[in-house]
Amino acid sequence: MPAPIELVCPAGSLPALKTAVDHGADCVYLGFKDATNARNFTGLNFDPPQMREGVAYAHARGRKVLLALNTYPQANNWPSWTQAIDRAAEFGVDALILADPGLMDYATRTHPQLRLHLSVQGSATSYEAINWYAERFDIRRAVLPRVLSLPQVAHVVANTAVEIEVFGFGGLCVMVEGRCALSAYATGESPNCNGACSPGKHVRWEETPKGMETRLNGILIDRFADGERAGYPTLCKGRFEVNDETYYALEEPTSLNTLELLPELARIGIRAIKIEGRQRSPAYVAQVTQVWRAALDKLAAGGADAFSVLPGWMAELNKVSEGQSHTLGAYYRPWK
């Protein structure tokens, strides 16, 4: 009997953290209120007192807290990241989610007791890459970028002792995480260095005679006809012209949903499933956590062979999906 799969849920705020814990998350992941994490959005994340309270709340209920410090510091702001590691150690978080090797080196030297996870922003897509981090920094878990097909994921799991965590649900990066400078190109701010993709301060919504237009730093990302739901201008999910055809040239606004892959993920030895969405509301966290908890409990009780997805689960998840639709992403080869 393999170890049960852990459910790792987003906590963009203290209310979201409590909601996730109350609805059955095994772990919550969160970040400080600054550029040290990849969801550096206004109004999100934790200041030190909130962090202290959040950790206490989760630990009192036997759940774990993972701290995301998954952006890349530069020479001039390096101390902000190392101080964040020091604070995390002091707060007693259960693991750090890091992407930068320099920071991993700092963490292993300064706080050797701290458990390290390799962030999806580390762009490690092969066991050779993951094993490099394991040998150098003793990482215990790696979060895989959303680029591998299911057999490729299985091959990674089979060739490393590091626990593998995969994304199960939520917003879908179509690009390899940690390898995307599209936002930097359009706005000067990137997920890698600023913790933000298509940041809100560069977004403009304009009602025009041609329809509602969404712009990012002046660049037209999409235009919506009357009655069309105007989505946030994440720049890889806009409609563009290529050879006189106008379409979602990179990706539609859609969410990843791998609920139906759960038995297979269990069989191949996935250790944890991550729910995306620290920028989403506590209501989203409640909805998604509840469904995935039920699914994982059913899987644990009946085993992979007896597992089936209840129609109600999909309906609940589609309600909170971006664009109200979902995809298996790269796990399913034809998506590529």
Added chain:
Amino acid sequence: MMGTHPMKLALGPLLYYWPRQSVLDFYADIADSPVDSVYLGETVCSRRHELRLDDWLEVGDMLNAAGKEVVISTQGLIESESDLKVLRRIVRQSAEDRPGFRVEANDMGAVRLLGEAGATDWVAGPTLNIFNPATLQLMIDAGATRWAVAPEMSGTALAAVRAALAAAIETEVFAYGRLPLAHSARCFTARHFNLQKDTCEFRCLAIMDGITLRTREGEPFLTLNGVQTQSARVHNLLGDLPAVRQNAEVLRISPQGSDTRRVVELFRAALDDAQTPAAALAASRELMVEAPCNGFWHGRAGAEQYVAA
């Protein structure tokens, strides 16, 4: 000389999928051009096979005989065991058969394999996400002897990294070409033709500079190059050379569908003071497939063409 040290010119890996004969002709022409280093190999998509690794190595032998330094670049996104097999062969070739060829590591899997092979003279590629002195030092300790800087890094930020190092490392800046901005598992060229990647019919073949993606206002924005997304604009640091050469020893020029050699010659002329940077930038305009940009170097949006007031 406008600077204090000699500058090398490097030709980056060919990012597009050109017909075999076009590739061979291209490098035959490069053999007597004023570049010092040439990066070879397929870095974008494992399905591209007009040239296999052995063919790339032969091109490397030809360029080496012509006096060029040869670097074999590894694939940016490693997905399968067959990708790893190619990676292992590249590392082995460099360690055993062609000790003169360096390897450019473009993911940490390559770094691990180079370490296992005991390699001590490799290039830390632009996709390794080296943004601070601590991480760069780890790569230097692991055997990196050149740092190819991520294009999104500003001149100021890279100068700060260099200033904090105990010992200098040769630094290479992306100086010319459409910017490689993102990699995906999905092929956007296949998607454009309503095909899946596994049955893509190699539709990117002979699209010499990728496919321009425009906004719905007709503004060129990005370039589709298979699984890679590039800028539509051409990153061009010719006008910024005085500042660039304070902080780099090598300039990378990315191959384009035509006139790459003339671009190389313009850079050489500007570096040798045969032409002012402003004049070289003006002369390069007719060689560019799209308008220039240089925002990344100035710590701004990459798409901007920034001219200091």
